[in-house]
Amino acid sequence: xxxxxxxxxxxxxxxxxxxxxxxxxxxxxxxxxxxxxxxxxxxxxxxxxxxxxxxxxxxxxxxxxxxxxxxxxxxxxxxxxxxxxxxxxxxxxxxxxxxxxxxxxxxxxxxxxxxxxxxxxxxxxxxxxxxxxxxxxxxxxxxxxxxxxxxxxxxxxxxxxxxxxxxxxxxxxxxxxxxxxxxxxxxxxxxxxxxxxxxxxxxxxxxxxxxxxxxxxxxxxxxxxxxxxxxxxxxxxxxxxxxxxxxxxxxxxxxxxxxxxxxxxxxxxxxxxxxxxxxxxxxxxxxxxxxxxxxxxxxxxxx
Numbered sequence: 001x002x003x004x005x006x007x008x009x010x011x012x013x014x015x016x017x018x019x020x021x022x023x024x025x026x027x028x029x030x031x032x033x034x035x036x037x038x039x040x041x042x043x044x045x046x047x048x049x050x051x052x053x054x055x056x057x058x059x060x061x062x063x064x065x066x067x068x069x070x071x072x073x074x075x076x077x078x079x080x081x082x083x084x085x086x087x088x089x090x091x092x093x094x095x096x097x098x099x100x101x102x103x104x105x106x107x108x109x110x111x112x113x114x115x116x117x118x119x120x121x122x123x124x125x126x127x128x129x130x131x132x133x134x135x136x137x138x139x140x141x142x143x144x145x146x147x148x149x150x151x152x153x154x155x156x157x158x159x160x161x162x163x164x165x166x167x168x169x170x171x172x173x174x175x176x177x178x179x180x181x182x183x184x185x186x187x188x189x190x191x192x193x194x195x196x197x198x199x200x201x202x203x204x205x206x207x208x209x210x211x212x213x214x215x216x217x218x219x220x221x222x223x224x225x226x227x228x229x230x231x232x233x234x235x236x237x238x239x240x241x242x243x244x245x246x247x248x249x250x251x252x253x254x255x256x257x258x259x260x261x262x263x264x265x266x267x268x269x270x271x272x273x274x275x276x277x278x279x280x281x282x283x284x285x286x287x288x289x290x291x292x293x294x295x296x297x298x299x300x301x302x303x
Contacts (some may be wrong), residue, residue, distance in 0.1 A: 018130050025138035034105030035146060041101040042150025043157070049091025052080060053250075062089060066161055074163050078172045081186055082162035086155045087192070090199075095260060099228040101150075102143040103199050104221055106193035110135065111217035132289040134284050140201045147200025148193060155189075195263035195271075202259055202278035203228065209285040212292065232258070259268040 051062035060069075062085060074080040165173060165185065177183060206224040214220045235257050240248040256273035266272045 018133070021130055021134040022137050024226045025134045026141045029106035029138045029142040031105050031109060034108065035149075038101050038104060038146045039150040039153065042098070042147065043154045045093045045097050045101070046089035046091075046151065046154040046215065048093045049089050051085050051088045052077075052202045062158075066157070071163065075168060078165065078168045078176050079164060081165045081168070081176075083188065084164065085162050086158045086176060086189075089151065089158070090260060090263065091140040091303040095232065098147070098200070099203050099206055100221065102146050103139070103204050103224055105146075106139050106142040106204070107207055107211055107224075107246060110211050111215055111220050114215040115217075128290045131293070134288045135211070135289070136208055136286050139204045139211070140282065143173055143204030143207070144197040144201035147203075148197040151196040152193065153262050191265050192263065195265050195273040198265075198275060199262040200260055202275065205281035205285070206231075209281060209288075212285050212289045228259075240292055241245065 047063040047066070050059050051065045052060045065074075065080070065085070069080075133167055165176060165183075168176075190203070204224075206227045207220070210220050210223045210227070214223065235254050239254045241252055242248075242254065250253065252270075256270040259274060259278065261271045261274040262278075
């Protein structure tokens with residue numbers, strides 16, 4: 001009975017230390033100045049996304065619509081409703097720059113820890129497994145929270161300016177509902193917020209993987225952006241070849257490789273495939289981090 005009690009006490013102690021380590025890492029990665037700058041960056045790049053394309057083919061960014069388009073003009077086209085414009089915020093610029101914006105605080109902190117030797121002190125109190133898991137969860141939460149906060153604030157701005165679907169004429173609403181069957185604004189917004197959190201969480205997988213190998217702050221901050229860009233370009237090349245060769249199966253599989261599919265919760269199976277793939281990147285990073293810490297010790301990494 002005494003041995004059982006000791007075992008329970010040890011397990012509880014380890015679990016308590018693990019939770020403390022995870023919470024501590026999350027707090028460090030959400031350092032307020034970087035958090036605010038990252039959220040503002042998310043809002044800015046969302047505003048720079050294409051919000052509308054006219055019949056003549058002219059493209060307008062969301063910030064142009066926000067600043068120069070009046071309410072009466074917005075009501076002439078139901079695609080200018082507030083929910084659709086909010087969705088359009090995830091465009092080319094956001095897909096390109098989010099790996100940088102979402103991870104800058106986390107990567108700056110972990111780089112400074114390695115360069116200053118703080119990681120050595122952390123490893124004295126934690127084993128390699130807890131250290132690696134804590135860093136991975138901090139990267140996930142950092143990306144998810146910043147993405148959700150920035151995208152929500154962007155949504156507040158859009159909802160304050162653009163009209164609701166229900167402000168349009170009955171005919172336009174009817175046509176819209178035929179295309180978007182089962183649309184309910186509150187429910188769709190909730191799903192979109194869930195997708196934003198998961199998207200930010202998954203995109204930071206590239207950052208966590210980079211942080212395992214590199215210590216220089218400029219490399220670890222910029223390299224995830226490059227990896228995400230290369231990832232997208234490779235997928236695009238495969239998709240183009242699949243279209244030219246009529247390979248529908250390959251084209252469908254490529255849909256599951258795009259991180260942006262995370263936003264399409266419950267719309268297809270591909271968002272779940274994408275989520276599992278991104279979690280696999282985290283798992284690979286955790287395993288590599290544990291292995292390298294065991295083999296090389298604290299401070300391992302390319303400069």
